[in-house]
Amino acid sequence: MISHPLKIDDAITLEDGTHVNLQGWIVRLRKHGSLTFFDLENSKSSIQCVVSRELLKATDGLQSLLKPEAAIVVEGKIATRKDNPQLPPDLICEYIEVVGPVIKPMSPSPRTADLDASGLTDHKLTNQHMYMRNPKIRAAMLLRHELLGFFHRWFRENDFVEFTAPVLTPIPIYQDKTAIDLEIHGENVFLTQCVGFYLEAAIHGLDRVYNIGPSFRKEKSRGRRHLMEYWHIKAGIAFCDRERMMGVVEDLIQQGVAFSQNLRSLISTFGGSVCKPLPEGPFPRISYREACGLISETTGKTMQFGSSLSPDRQNVLGTRFDTPFWVVGMPRTIEPFPYVIDPDDDELTMTADLLAPGDYGELLGVAEKISDLAELDERMLEKGREKDSRYQWVRDLRNLGAAPQAGFGLGFERFLRWIAQGYHVRDFIGFPRMFGRKIHP
RNA sequence: UCCGGGGUAGCUCAGCUGGCAGAGCAAGCGGCUGUUAACCGCUAGGUCGUGGGUUCGAUCCCCACCCCCGGAGCCA
Incomplete structure (x- = not known):
């Protein structure tokens, strides 16, 4: 079988502190003052990523590149969630490269749009x-x-x-x-x-x-x-x-x-x-x-x-x-x-x-x-x-x-x-x- | 093809028995250390499907066309 890079569903089973390199798309971005959360998703699973203010400041233009739907490569370490240790672990980001930027955002965001909502048939x-x-x-x-x-x-x-x-x-x-x-x-x-x-x-x-x-x-x-x-x-x-x-x-x-x-x-x-x-x-x-x-x-x-x-x-x-x-x-x-x-x-x-x-x-x-x-x-x-x-x-x-x-x-x-x-x-x-x-x- | 409903901001929709075009969400800017549809404030956003007609004036009424949805007949 041809080898795959580490997959998200594998990453969430790893121990705290393990360094990983993941690829995927940003969904549900939550920006706070000095802390930003998003879910990194691919076809099989997702992981919550945490970005500090320091990383945002250290990386040129990252602030404006982090958008829902962006395709990114991210490096960081696995960490138990602080708010709820029962949930799957976070990825604390140490490096983020936006390889597929959002040039023209779409609304509703197709990755999260609820297709059961009435009236979306033609749009979809x-x-x-x-x-x-x-x-x-x-x-x-x-x-x-x-x-x-x-x-x-x-x-x-x-x-x-x-x-x-x-x-x-x-x-x-x-x-x-x-x-x-x-x-x-x-x-x-x-x-x-x-x-x-x-x-x-x-x-x-x-x-x-x-x-x-x-x-x-x-x-x-x-x-x-x-x-x-x-x-x-x-x-x-x-x-x-x-x-x-x-x-x-x-x-x-x-x-x-x-x-x-x-x-x-x-x-x-x-x-x-x-x-x-x-x-x-x-x-x-x-x-x-x-x-x-x-x-x-x-x-x-x-x-x-x-x-x-x-x-x-x-x-x-x-x-x-x-x-x-x-x-x-x-x-x-x-x-x-x-x-x-x-x-x-x-x-x-x-x-x-x-x-x-x-x-x-x-x-x-x-x-x-x-x-x-x-x-x-x-x-x-x-x-x-x-x-x-x-x-x-x-x-x-x-x-x-x-x-x-x-x-x-x-x-x-x-x-x-x-x-x-x-x-x-x-x-x-x-x-x-x-x-x-x-x-x- | 026929019957019915519809087309207003990026999306979902409200509006008007004819008189300056509205909301929520999305977007942009600012704020915020545990959020997950985050939140708060501000800003911007429109050929009201297209063309014609009636009218002092049409998003609104009339006609034609285009597009979409639902259903029918036909089929797997």
Whole structure:
């Protein structure tokens, strides 16, 4: 392991009188006449530093350089606190170098601003680059880091190969108008909405594959569950059907929730609370038709067969469960063309959506993919894509040893939002891109 | 895209049924030896989102546009 300079969390365990050299940022500066206090902070911990009048006078310009947010290097010795020996020790400063001065102070100070305060939403998003140092943002980013690590470990432990699919693609999976397009070499190409087609190809060489990367959708949505750019966890398995894939997903979610129980203090840092531990065993499931009935009955308004599970309908179902639950078999009219039609009910597809309890909505979708070319052509015709030559290579895959396969796709920020019982998916990505908001920074 | 709410100091907001623009916090200066949202005093800070209209006079009323927030439809 590469060596680190002494860290603040190590320093506070040292004996009185030990000389240390620390780096970090100033927070909560308290200036008195001849004594100045501040907390020196880095990503993991902080220590209270004490500066005497003598040091301030001896160092040119130090008085005016000591400001909240300044990046400094400080030397001094550890000392038990005079006011309260029970608290972690002070650092009595003997030398301070301001390496990153405060040229233009910001208000509120992003390192200490309370982001729960009302009205800061736009200010925070406009200054997202400055707020990366805020403890709440930092904790949310650390949660993201922890769970991204979990997903990679889980996939690798379960024999999935990480396949890094392209972001530029000639073919959107949904309508072209919800894809972000750009022109290259005179051709229209898109930022990926879903890497599913590329995983279909990869499966024929690698059996079990996954991809974690961004997906882009220009859906005209301003809700709390949508980002224009979100991280999409996709996986596919050859010779797999819906039933088996649902079992795979259940294990993934069970373990993800179990893992997250250890992240309680991180999650509480940004005001979240960990979702409840899950009971063992498979998640409850209802059919799409049952969901229609249940929603009609609960709301008193008839939900027609073929209408989609809109957020308010998902919430109606969400109140009925306290674990994630499946809605199995979405209608063929609302699902994209590559998904298999249910052999027992040709109005339905071999799909299953996993919804979170409460108002967190859809976490992921499972689908069996069509491997038969004639069936694929029929579905492309049905969706008006039969003359679309861009999909020729997707058809080619069905011409040469196409294996039956199933896959799933999970919205990473939605998953985080549910795990931490958060407010908005934008709180779980470093630089959120949302429909209806200018892309900045 | 549609519906609703909003845009006033660096930040959060008050104000005005049309008559010289306000507070708290932040900032700058001064004071203070145990503070931790330190405290006390002083100072400075404004194209009232942009453009047009009505009016003797518009931050306020009207129109258009821009930007933001919340929700809807669509989705993961």
